[in-house]
Amino acid sequence: xxxxxxxxxxxxxxxxxxxxxxxxxxxxxxxxxxxxxxxxxxxxxxxxxxxxxxxxxxxxxxxxxxxxxxxxxxxxxxxxxxxxxxxxxxxxxxxxxxxxxxxxxxxxxxxxxxxx
Numbered sequence: 001x002x003x004x005x006x007x008x009x010x011x012x013x014x015x016x017x018x019x020x021x022x023x024x025x026x027x028x029x030x031x032x033x034x035x036x037x038x039x040x041x042x043x044x045x046x047x048x049x050x051x052x053x054x055x056x057x058x059x060x061x062x063x064x065x066x067x068x069x070x071x072x073x074x075x076x077x078x079x080x081x082x083x084x085x086x087x088x089x090x091x092x093x094x095x096x097x098x099x100x101x102x103x104x105x106x107x108x109x110x111x112x113x114x115x116x
Contacts, residue, residue, distance in 0.1 A: 006053065015054050017115060022054040024111040026067070032104035036073040039106045040080040047111055059086035060114040067098040067108040077107055 007014035016023040027050070029042035051057050068077060074095065085091075100108055 022113045026108045036076040056113045059089040061091040063092040063112045065110045066095040071097045
């Protein structure tokens with residue numbers, strides 16, 4: 001089975017495809033100045049873009065792990081996330097509080113999805 005790596009850098013690949021499964025590296029907002037809702041919107045937009053590049057979409061997400069800087073942001077993140085999730089296609093999910101690599105980052109998401 002071949003492994004396809006897209007947008008590869010020294011330490012990681014943004015997208016890894018193996019055996020019909022798409023693995024996304026942790027996705028963040030492009031602009032860290034926004035509040036939790038804005039950072040969540042930007043993060044989800046990046047997920048949409050990378051899934052499309054890999055031949056998949058949000059309806060095919062199998063699992064998402066969400067890392068929040070502060071669980072106090074849980075409701076605000078969920079407000080945006082719930083509106084984004086494909087109807088009838090809610091993936092398996094975990095959400096944890098974590099110290100993220102930059103103090104301005106409020107949310108990071110890792111996704112595993114089926115390929116189209």
